[in-house]
Amino acid sequence: MKTFILAASPRRDGNSAMLARAACSGLNEAGHGAEIVFADDVLSAFLRDCRICRRTDGECSIEDGFRDAFLGRFLPADGFIAATPIYWYGMSAQLKTFFDRMFCYVAASHPRSPATVEEMAGKRVGLLLSSEETFPTAAAGIVHQMQEYCRYTHSVFVGAVQGYGNARGEIAHDPSDPAGRARHFGRTFFSRLATDYQIDTPRSGRVWA
Ligand SMILES: Cc1cc2nc3c(=O)[nH]c(=O)nc-3n(C[C@H](O)[C@H](O)[C@H](O)COP(=O)(O)O)c2cc1C
Structure with a gap:
């Protein structure tokens, strides 16, 4: 299996990295x-108004590395792990x-939209978080957004690992060993139980055999 890991802090030697x-x-x-891609290496601009910005051939006109990262590396991957600091509770x-x-x-205006939609579905998705604060709902907005993304794209939200620290690399001192948990998370990423039942989901009534 292949996993695309997006390191989404500007600090390359920071906690989420x-x-x-x-x-x-x-x-x-x-x-x-697995490969780690730093968001700062592939993104040079926010999304623009596609109706104005899109090229006549339907392609995105923003000249940066996003196209290659998204089409060439994210879409073919079986898994996606996002590593982000908490910024303003998001x-x-x-x-x-x-x-x-x-x-x-x-x-729909992109020429390969149907294939893209199909390839976005079915990935296993994980979240790695670093934050200064420890209260449980500091990360709730991000976790909720990832869950909604997974629901929308028919992906499986495998779970999240959070570490506490502020200075770069400081989560190494977090006694809950977030780096060790992240490593274990990676080891079990494609095998760990991830459930999100609906009322009619066939199931045995026990979680563990
Ligand atoms: C712009 C900004 C906003 C932040 N907002 C929060 C916050 O809302 N809650 C929190 O716990 N930490 C917050 N922090 C602290 C970072 O989450 C923390 O330092 C984290 O470990 C940084 O991760 P990094 O080393 O991967 O960049 C903020 C830091 C910055 C720079």
């Missing part, structure tokens, strides 16, 4: 392919922009 690297190691240990602008820019390729 540390979690991204740990998850990547765990995926590799389990025999999976995700970083980099991560939000990555999601927003998908719109240009999903919209």
Whole structure:
């Protein structure tokens, strides 16, 4: 299996990048392919008004690395892990922009929209969070947004790992060992139980065999 990991903090030696690297190691240990892409390397602009901005051939006219990252690396992957700091009780602008820019390729005016929609579905999705504050709902908005993204795209939200720290690399001192948990998260990313039942989902009534 292949996983696309988006490191969405501007700090390359920061806390979410540390979690991204740990998850990547765990995926590799389990025999999976994984690559980390820094959002800052592929995004140079927010989503614009596609109706005005789109080229006559239907392609996005923003000249940066998003097209290659999205079409060439995100879409073919079986898994997607987003690593973001909590910024103002939400995700970083980099991560939000990555999601927003998908719109240009999903919209019917893009020539390969039907294939894109199909390829977006069915991925396993994970979240790695770093924050200064520890209260449980500080991350609730991000978790909720990821869950809605997964519902909308028929993806599976596998779960989240959060570490606490502020200075770059400080989550290494978090006694709950977020890097270790992120590594384990990566190792079990394609095997761990992830359920989101509907009333008529066939199930045994027990969670563990
Ligand atoms: C613009 C900005 C907004 C932030 N907002 C929050 C916040 O709302 N809650 C919080 O717990 N930490 C907040 N922080 C702290 C970061 O989440 C924290 O330092 C995190 O570990 C940074 O991760 P990074 O090293 O991957 O950049 C904020 C930091 C910045 C720069």
